Amino acid sequence: MRATIMHAPGDVRVEDRDKPAVRQPTDAVIKLVAACVCGSDLWPYRGADKISKPAPMGHEYVGIVEEVGAGVRNVRPGQFVVGSFFASDNTCDICRSGYQSACVHRQGVGGAQAEYMRVPLADGTLVATPGMPDAAKVPSLLAASDVLGTGWFAAKAAEVGPGKTVAVVGDGAVGLLGVLAAQQMGAERIIAMSRHADRQALAREFGATDIVEERGDEGVKKIKELTGGLGAHSVLEAVGTQESMLQAIHATRAGGHVGFVGVSHDVALPGRDLFYSHVHLHGGPAPVRQYLPELIDLILGGTINPGKVFDLELPLEQAADAYKAMDERRAIKVLLRP
Amino acid sequence: MRATIMHAPGDVRVEDRDKPAVRQPTDAVIKLVAACVCGSDLWPYRGADKISKPAPMGHEYVGIVEEVGAGVRNVRPGQFVVGSFFASDNTCDICRSGYQSACVHRQGVGGAQAEYMRVPLADGTLVATPGMPDAAKVPSLLAASDVLGTGWFAAKAAEVGPGKTVAVVGDGAVGLLGVLAAQQMGAERIIAMSRHADRQALAREFGATDIVEERGDEGVKKIKELTGGLGAHSVLEAVGTQESMLQAIHATRAGGHVGFVGVSHDVALPGRDLFYSHVHLHGGPAPVRQYLPELIDLILGGTINPGKVFDLELPLEQAADAYKAMDERRAIKVLLRP
Numbered sequence: 001m002r003a004t005i006m007h008a009p010g011d012v013r014v015e016d017r018d019k020p021a022v023r024q025p026t027d028a029v030i031k032l033v034a035a036c037v038c039g040s041d042l043w044p045y046r047g048a049d050k051i052s053k054p055a056p057m058g059h060e061y062v063g064i065v066e067e068v069g070a071g072v073r074n075v076r077p078g079q080f081v082v083g084s085f086f087a088s089d090n091t092c093d094i095c096r097s098g099y100q101s102a103c104v105h106r107q108g109v110g111g112a113q114a115e116y117m118r119v120p121l122a123d124g125t126l127v128a129t130p131g132m133p134d135a136a137k138v139p140s141l142l143a144a145s146d147v148l149g150t151g152w153f154a155a156k157a158a159e160v161g162p163g164k165t166v167a168v169v170g171d172g173a174v175g176l177l178g179v180l181a182a183q184q185m186g187a188e189r190i191i192a193m194s195r196h197a198d199r200q201a202l203a204r205e206f207g208a209t210d211i212v213e214e215r216g217d218e219g220v221k222k223i224k225e226l227t228g229g230l231g232a233h234s235v236l237e238a239v240g241t242q243e244s245m246l247q248a249i250h251a252t253r254a255g256g257h258v259g260f261v262g263v264s265h266d267v268a269l270p271g272r273d274l275f276y277s278h279v280h281l282h283g284g285p286a287p288v289r290q291y292l293p294e295l296i297d298l299i300l301g302g303t304i305n306p307g308k309v310f311d312l313e314l315p316l317e318q319a320a321d322a323y324k325a326m327d328e329r330r331a332i333k334v335l336l337r338p
Numbered sequence: 339m340r341a342t343i344m345h346a347p348g349d350v351r352v353e354d355r356d357k358p359a360v361r362q363p364t365d366a367v368i369k370l371v372a373a374c375v376c377g378s379d380l381w382p383y384r385g386a387d388k389i390s391k392p393a394p395m396g397h398e399y400v401g402i403v404e405e406v407g408a409g410v411r412n413v414r415p416g417q418f419v420v421g422s423f424f425a426s427d428n429t430c431d432i433c434r435s436g437y438q439s440a441c442v443h444r445q446g447v448g449g450a451q452a453e454y455m456r457v458p459l460a461d462g463t464l465v466a467t468p469g470m471p472d473a474a475k476v477p478s479l480l481a482a483s484d485v486l487g488t489g490w491f492a493a494k495a496a497e498v499g500p501g502k503t504v505a506v507v508g509d510g511a512v513g514l515l516g517v518l519a520a521q522q523m524g525a526e527r528i529i530a531m532s533r534h535a536d537r538q539a540l541a542r543e544f545g546a547t548d549i550v551e552e553r554g555d556e557g558v559k560k561i562k563e564l565t566g567g568l569g570a571h572s573v574l575e576a577v578g579t580q581e582s583m584l585q586a587i588h589a590t591r592a593g594g595h596v597g598f599v600g601v602s603h604d605v606a607l608p609g610r611d612l613f614y615s616h617v618h619l620h621g622g623p624a625p626v627r628q629y630l631p632e633l634i635d636l637i638l639g640g641t642i643n644p645g646k647v648f649d650l651e652l653p654l655e656q657a658a659d660a661y662k663a664m665d666e667r668r669a670i671k672v673l674l675r676p
Binding site: 093094097098099101102104228229230240242245253254255260263264265266267268269270271272274275276277278279280281282283284285 | 431432435436437439440442566567568578580583591592593598601602603604605606607608609610612613614615616617618619620621622623
């Protein structure tokens with residue numbers, strides 16, 4: 001089969017690989033319908049994360065179940081499934097408390113930018129749609145498997161709710177879908193921080209009521225101006241840098257909540273800032289599995305259309321171009337079709 | 339009047355100072371009945387905080403109202419009052435959300451280790467007891483003004499509740515009263531981290547079900563062993579160092595809560611630790627004012643006896659000995675009588 005492999009920073013190739021097989025009785029093998037490039041894939045692409053050996057890429061996926069192990073009960077061959085980027089048993093204490101991405105049997109899921117992939121712990125990781133979805137819904141279902149689920153978790157972690165003012169740091173797909181999540185959760189006001197016209201437009205479409213173009217301390221000042229000097233009730237952080245984390249913390253009012261989902265890179269939070277800010281801080285890899293049933297319902301029912309974050313679609317064979325387009329910020333997010 | 343002044347690390351003196359007067363219409367002047375030395379007073383005493391000029395010390399207090407400004411409505415001369423260490427208006431949006439220690443008109447309160455003190459924003463800062471309390475209740479009421487209120491906030495911030503396993507990092511007065519708070523809030527199991535027999539005994543009296551003597555990574559390992567490998571649901575941090583913060587974060591299960599109230603010193607939290615720990619982090623200077631009415635009720639009703647943390651009582655004139663006893667850990671907490 002064909003699969004996307006990262007050999008070194010900037011060096012992504014689509015190559016022949018063995019088709020994966022069921023190895024454990026809890027595995028499933030799926031034939032991918034669509035996959036995509038993640039903002040977090042750009043960290044190694046840009047050399048910010050080490051690549052020790054050629055790495056099969058991709059962890060966002062929808063597909064058709066091809067084969068399941070003898071122990072799999074919840075999905076069967078022929079079903080359309082949406083998965084999450086950590087495999088989880090969905091039965092341990094941690095999963096049952098809603099943190100499937102910290103499951104005691106957690107396993108990474110990888111190699112989704114390919115024709116086929118193996119998904120461990122299939123029963124606790126995959127969610128089948130009721131019947132075969134329309135082709136038009138595929139991008140949105142694909143978004144649910146990571147960026148939507150992650151934006152959703154950020155909004156939950158930031159305790160977004162009716163009557164609240166929400167600010168979103170980061171205008172990538174996750175930040176934009178954080179805006180959508182905040183809107184769905186009833187936020188009164190949603191401030192998107194972005195300096196790109198196309199992303200601003202999508203943020204507004206997803207529910208943003210205000211746009212702030214400033215960053216860092218200037219951005220914080222602007223948020224305070226918009227909130228009577230107090231800061232936002234809820235701030236979603238979807239970047240993962242020191243600047244974005246401090247921007248989020250400082251833009252939050254005392255007693256407010258920061259939901260952070262940007263994969264943390266070289267961040268060291270000063271204790272005093274945290275102590276005197278009086279914010280609640282919560283985040284990490286999103287427990288997407290928790291939200292999949294609800295998100296799939298919202299998508300299939302036509303309530304939300306998160307697939308709009310895909311502004312470029314390419315055949316799998318052009319995966320290298322997909323990385324390039326995202327790296328150069330020519331595309332918000334690229335969908336790949338095997 | 340006599341007042342305690344810190345001139346330099348290790349140099350605490352009781353000296354003559356002008357008796358404070360009402361300056362603003364919202365001020366009250368109180369005659370102190372009791373004050374005490376705080377764990378946070380030891381930071382400058384040990385040279386960890388700078389002392390730029392001679393500093394009047396003390397921010398924990400109970401007393402009798404001597405005089406009030408023309409605008410004060412809620413307390414009157416002759417009343418016994420308990421105060422908090424930040425003055426707050428108790429009417430702004432931040433106060434009404436429960437964060438009086440981040441009041442938009444917040445002012446520090448100081449100079450309580452003295453005969454008299456001025457309390458700004460008296461209406462929003464002081465709470466009068468119903469009638470004159472028994473002398474036996476004074477230490478507990480004094481504890482409410484900081485260490486109990488702070489331990490209480492740590493437990494609230496860590497979302498302690500029925501059925502939960504709680505760990506407490508720090509065996510000073512705040513940590514010990516965090517144990518008491520956790521017990522009052524219905525925790526199923528309370529693990530106190532302490533290696534001092536006298537503090538362990540008091541922790542058990544306050545409700546600790548387990549004691550862990552190990553610190554750092556060893557302490558974390560022990561907490562995991564006691565919690566099926568998962569970590570505690572709620573961890574209270576009452577020290578303020580890098581080691582204690584990481585100990586608290588690592589001892590908390592995914593999805594659990596850390597309540598941190600130790601005044602942060604040289605702490606820089608690694609973003610990746612926070613990100614992958616999946617904990618909720620919340621803390622800061624405790625909004626003691628929020629809890630005072632409830633705590634006063636519990637104390638006067640005889641439900642709790644937090645005054646037990648005072649294991650040494652000295653006349654104000656011996657304030658220097660009080661600091662020395664706490665610095666050398668010969669006393670958990672010293673009560674001063676003017």
